[in-house]
Amino acid sequence: MYPDPAHHPPVQRAVEVHQPTPYPLAVAAPAPVVSVQPGSVPAVASIVLPDGRVVTGYAVDPAQPEPVTVKPAVSRTAVNVALGGVGFLAVCGGLILLTSFIAALTAFITQLIVLAAVIFGGWIAVQVFSASGHQGGTTVNIRKAVIKRNHFHG
Structure with missing residues (x-):
C-alpha cells in the first residue's frame, strides 16, 4: 500500500479492439410464386438512402388501427x-290511485x-202508522169464545 495516493503509479491496461465479422449471405429458398390479378399489383417504390444505396420494394399501406x-x-x-324503476313507480302510483x-x-x-233504507223504511212506517187511524177497512169483532172439552161454542 502506498501511503500517498498521489504517488501511486498508473496502471497500464491493454486495449482490445473487436471488429465485427460479416456473415456470409445465406442462400434462401426461392419464395413461392403467387398469382396476382392484373391491375392489383402494387406500385414499386425506390428510396435512396443517405449513403447512396437504393432500396426498392412494394409500397405497403400503413396498418390502420381498428376503430375504437x-x-x-x-x-x-x-x-x-x-x-324499470321509473315504470314500477308509475304503476305503484296508478295502483294507489285505483x-x-x-x-x-x-x-x-x-x-x-x-x-235508500232510510227512505224506504220511512215510507213503510208512514204506511203502517197511518193505517191505524184509517176507518175505511173491514172491522172484525171477536166475541168471547168458550172452549169446553175440545168443543168450540161461539
Whole structure:
C-alpha cells in the first residue's frame, strides 16, 4: 500500500479492439410464386438512402388501427334498471290511485244503500202508522169464545 495516493503509479491496461465479422449471405429458398390479378399489383417504390444505396420494394399501406368503439358514459344495463324503476313507480302510483278510487266508490255505494233504507223504511212506517187511524177497512169483532172439552161454542 502506498501511503500517498498521489504517488501511486498508473496502471497500464491493454486495449482490445473487436471488429465485427460479416456473415456470409445465406442462400434462401426461392419464395413461392403467387398469382396476382392484373391491375392489383402494387406500385414499386425506390428510396435512396443517405449513403447512396437504393432500396426498392412494394409500397405497403400503413396498418390502420381498428376503430375504437366509443362506449357510452352509462351502461345499457344501468339505463334499463333505471327505466324499470321509473315504470314500477308509475304503476305503484296508478295502483294507489285505483285503490283510492275503489274505496271512494265503495263508500258512495254504502251511503246510497243507507239512504235508500232510510227512505224506504220511512215510507213503510208512514204506511203502517197511518193505517191505524184509517176507518175505511173491514172491522172484525171477536166475541168471547168458550172452549169446553175440545168443543168450540161461539
